[in-house]
Amino acid sequence: QPELGKPQRNCYTLPGLDFSYGLYVQRTDGGVSEAIGSWDTAKPRSALARGGTAVTHGALRAGCTTATQLRRYYRAKDIRHKDQEYSHLQRSPPNLPPDFTYGIPSRPSTPMFDLLQHKYKELWMEQQRALTAAQRVAKKKVSTV
Numbered sequence: 066q067p068e069l070g071k072p073q074r075n076c077y078t079l080p081g082l083d084f085s086y087g088l089y090v091q092r093t094d095g096g097v098s099e100a101i102g103s104w105d106t107a108k109p110r111s112a113l114a115r116g117g118t119a120v121t122h123g124a125l126r127a128g129c130t131t132a133t134q135l136r137r138y139y140r141a142k143d144i145r146h147k148d149q150e151y152s153h154l155q156r157s158p159p160n161l162p163p164d165f166t167y168g169i170p171s172r173p174s175t176p177m178f179d180l181l182q183h184k185y186k187e188l189w190m191e192q193q194r195a196l197t198a199a200q201r202v203a204k205k206k207v208s209t210v
Contacts, residue, residue: 132166 124138179185 133164137163 120139120142121135123142124135127138129135129138
């Protein structure tokens, strides 16, 4: 319970000066010679372990430059998968035409000349005038009937 007339404290008391946060990790400080002697080096990987990189290099050596050519090369010479009988693509391959390319076509760029001349504003103003005129005609028809 807070003391009468005083707000309740919303924090905890900190431990004393002899408290150390975290875990103590036993280290030996042998200097530069120990650091150099205990470096973890990476072993070179085979082409099978490199996976896609080796396939891509092979495709480039074979002269494949477009996405369609690369896809055909990957299907024919994919070295990443040794056991293809369990592949989900082998069980149900996607039905795509041979010249299919992923992605969407990019939008044509907006002509800067039209922007500088405020052409789009003028087109919008013409649409608004036509809409207003159509509303007036509709209102006259309603009032005359």
